[in-house]
Amino acid sequence: MTDAPDDTKGAPAPAASQEERRRDSDDGPRLRRAEDELRARFGEELREGEEAQERVGVSREAIVELQHVSLSFDRPILENVSLVARRGETVVIAGESGTGKSTILKLILRLLQPDSGRVLIDGEVINDVTYEEALVIRQKMGMVFQGAALFDSMSVFENVAFPLREHTQLSDEEIEARVREKLEFVDLEPDRVMEQLPAQLSGGMKKRVGIARGMAANPAIMLYDEPTSGLDPLTTGTITRLIIKLQRELKVTSVVVTHDIRSAFRMATRIALLAERKIVFSGSPEEMTASQDRYVQDFLGGV
Amino acid sequence: MRVLAVQQYFGLAAKAIRFIFARPFYIGDVIQQMDEIGVQSLGIVLLTGFFTGMVLALQTSVQMAQFGATMYIGRLVTASMIRELGPVLAAILVAGRVGSGIAAQIGSMRVTEQIDALNTLGVDPIKKLVTPRLVAALVMMPVLTILSDTVGIGGGNVIASVYVGIPTTLYWRTVWEQVASSGFVLHYIPTDFVQGLIKPFVFGGIIAITGCFFGINTKGGTEGVGHATTRTVVVASVLILVVDYFLTQVLLFLFG
Ligand SMILES: Nc1ncnc2c1ncn2[C@@H]1O[C@H](COP(=O)(O)OP(=O)(O)O)[C@@H](O)[C@H]1O
Ligand SMILES: [Mg+2]
Numbered sequence: 001m002t003d004a005p006d007d008t009k010g011a012p013a014p015a016a017s018q019e020e021r022r023r024d025s026d027d028g029p030r031l032r033r034a035e036d037e038l039r040a041r042f043g044e045e046l047r048e049g050e051e052a053q054e055r056v057g058v059s060r061e062a063i064v065e066l067q068h069v070s071l072s073f074d075r076p077i078l079e080n081v082s083l084v085a086r087r088g089e090t091v092v093i094a095g096e097s098g099t100g101k102s103t104i105l106k107l108i109l110r111l112l113q114p115d116s117g118r119v120l121i122d123g124e125v126i127n128d129v130t131y132e133e134a135l136v137i138r139q140k141m142g143m144v145f146q147g148a149a150l151f152d153s154m155s156v157f158e159n160v161a162f163p164l165r166e167h168t169q170l171s172d173e174e175i176e177a178r179v180r181e182k183l184e185f186v187d188l189e190p191d192r193v194m195e196q197l198p199a200q201l202s203g204g205m206k207k208r209v210g211i212a213r214g215m216a217a218n219p220a221i222m223l224y225d226e227p228t229s230g231l232d233p234l235t236t237g238t239i240t241r242l243i244i245k246l247q248r249e250l251k252v253t254s255v256v257v258t259h260d261i262r263s264a265f266r267m268a269t270r271i272a273l274l275a276e277r278k279i280v281f282s283g284s285p286e287e288m289t290a291s292q293d294r295y296v297q298d299f300l301g302g303v
Numbered sequence: 304m305r306v307l308a309v310q311q312y313f314g315l316a317a318k319a320i321r322f323i324f325a326r327p328f329y330i331g332d333v334i335q336q337m338d339e340i341g342v343q344s345l346g347i348v349l350l351t352g353f354f355t356g357m358v359l360a361l362q363t364s365v366q367m368a369q370f371g372a373t374m375y376i377g378r379l380v381t382a383s384m385i386r387e388l389g390p391v392l393a394a395i396l397v398a399g400r401v402g403s404g405i406a407a408q409i410g411s412m413r414v415t416e417q418i419d420a421l422n423t424l425g426v427d428p429i430k431k432l433v434t435p436r437l438v439a440a441l442v443m444m445p446v447l448t449i450l451s452d453t454v455g456i457g458g459g460n461v462i463a464s465v466y467v468g469i470p471t472t473l474y475w476r477t478v479w480e481q482v483a484s485s486g487f488v489l490h491y492i493p494t495d496f497v498q499g500l501i502k503p504f505v506f507g508g509i510i511a512i513t514g515c516f517f518g519i520n521t522k523g524g525t526e527g528v529g530h531a532t533t534r535t536v537v538v539a540s541v542l543i544l545v546v547d548y549f550l551t552q553v554l555l556f557l558f559g
Binding site: 106109111131135136138139141143145146147149150151152162163166167213 | 327412415416417419420421422423424425426427
C-alpha cells in the first residue's frame with residue numbers, strides 16, 4: 001500500500017476545525033439551527049453511532065478500498081469515487097436510489113469491473129483477477145442482498161449450509177452445529193425454521209436468513225444492500241441491531257448501502273453520501289449533521 | 304450484438320460441457336433435474352408418440368393399399384419413428400415444456416439476484432445450474448425418445464391390426480426386419496438405433512443450453528422472464544429442426 005490516494009475526504013476532519021468553519025460561514029445561524037434540529041431528531045442514533053466508533057478504535061488498516069473508480073454503463077454511473085473501510089469499521093453508503101450504491105457493492109465483489117481506478121480487498125488489487133480467482137476472493141466477503149436472494153429451491157438449512165458445503169471440509173455434524181449457531185445469532189429458532197422453504201418466510205425472516213448465510217463461513221467483510229428497505233419500523237430496528245451486533249461481537253468490517261439515514265446513524269463509523277456520480281460527503285455521523293454542504297442538509301432534511 | 308450473443312451461447316455450452324468432468328459433481332442436482340424433465344414431459348411425449356405412430360400407419364396403409372403392400376406398414380412406421388419423427392417431435396415437445404421451464408427458473412433466479420448470490424458465495428453458476436441441467440437433458444432426451452418410438456410403433460400396431468387386419472406377430476416381424484435391414488454397428492447394435500439416439504442426445508443439449516442461455520441473460524424483472532421463456536421455445540425449436548437436417552446428412556454419410 002505504497003501509493004494510497006490522498007484520503008482527505010475519508011479521514012475524519014478534526015472536530016475543532018469543523019466547528020471553526022461553521023462559525024466563520026456567512027449563513028452560520030441558519031446552519032446552526034439546522035444542526036440543532038438534526039441533533040434533536042437523531043440524538044439517540046448519533047449516540048449509538050459514537051459508541052460504534054469508540055469500539056472500532058484507531059485501526060488504520062484498509063480492508064476494502066476504492067481508488068478513483070469510474071464506471072459507465074450506457075451512461076456514466078460513478079466518477080472518480082474513492083472509499084475506504086478500515087478493519088472493524090462500518091461504512092455506510094447513502095444516497096438516493098439509482099445513484100449507483102448497489103453498483104459499488106458489485107465492484108467490491110468484483111461482479112463488475114471498473115472502467116478506471118482500482119478496487120482493493122485486503123490490500124490486494126482485484127481489478128484484473130481472473131473469474132476463478134474472483135470466486136476465491138469473494139469468500140472473504142459475506143453479502144446480504146436487498147431481496148435476500150435466498151435459493152428458493154433450498155430449505156433454510158441448505159441455504160445457510162451452502163457456503164460451508166462448498167468451501168469447507170466440515171463434517172455434516174459440524175455443518176449442522178454451525179448453521180444452528182448462525183440462525184441463533186440472527187434470533188431465529190433453528191428447529192422451527194430450518195426445514196422451511198424461503199417462500200414460507202416473512203420479509204424480515206428472509207433478511208435474517210440472508211444474514212446468517214452471508215456470515216456462515218465467518219467472512220471478515222460483510223456487505224449489505226438496503227438491509228432495511230421494505231421492512232416495517234419494528235423489523236427495521238431488529239435488523240439494524242443485528243448488524244450492530246455483528247460489528248460488536250464479531251468485529252467484522254461492514255459496508256452498508258442504505259437510504260435509511262436513521263439506521264445509518266446508529267451503526268455507521270463513517271457515512272459516504274453518493275450523489276450525481278460522486279461522493280459528495282464522507283465523515284462521521286456527527287460531522288454529517290454539522291456539515292454545511294447544501295446537498296447534505298437537504299438529504300438529511302428530506303428524510 | 305447478435306454475433307456477440309452467438310459467441311456467448313457457444314461459450315456457455317463449452318464451459319458447461321467442461322464442468323461435466325470437473326469436481327465437485329452436483330449429483331443431487333442432476334438427479335433432481337432428470338426427475339423434473341421426466342415428470343414434466345413423459346405424459347405428453349407418450350401421448351404424442353402414440354398418435355404419431357397411429358397417423359403414420361393410417362397414412363401409409365392408404366398409400367400401400369395401392370400397391371398391395373400393406374404388410375409393410377410396420378417397416379415404414381418404424382423407419383419414420385426411429386430415424387426422424389420420434390427424436391424430432393419429442394425434442395420439440397421437451398423444448399416447449401422443459402426448455403421454457405429451465406429459462407423461467409434460471410431467469411427468475413437472475414432477477415431475484417440468486418445468480419449474483421451464487422457468484423458471491425464463490426460458486427460458478429454455470430457449474431451449479433447449467434451443467435446439471437445439461438447432463439440431465441443429455442441422459443433423459445434419449446430415454447424419452449426410446450419410449451416415444453416404442454409407443455409410436457405400438458400405435459402403428461393398433462391401426463394395422465384394427466383397420467388393415469395385419470396380425471400383430473406379422474407387424475412386429477416387419478418392424479424387426481426394418482431395424483435389421485440397415486445393418487448393425489459393432490455386430491449387435493442396429494444402425495437405426497444409433498442414428499435414432501445420437502439425435503435426441505444432441506437435441507437434449509440444445510434444449511438445456513438454450514434454456515439456460517436465455518435464463519441467465521434475463522433482463523428487466525418478471526417481464527424479462529416471460530421473454531426468456533418464449534425466446535427459448537422459438538430458438539430451441541428452430542435449432543432442433545435445422546440441426547436435424549445437417550445431422551441427418553452427416554449420419555447418412557457415416558452409416559448409410
Ligand atoms: N447492469 C447494468 N446495466 C446498465 N445499467 C445499469 C446496470 N446496473 C445498474 N444500472 C444503472 O446504474 C444506475 C445505478 O444503479 P444501482 O447501483 O442499482 O443504484 P442504487 O443501488 O443506488 O439504487 C441505475 O440508473 C441503473 O439503471
Ligand atoms: Mg440498489
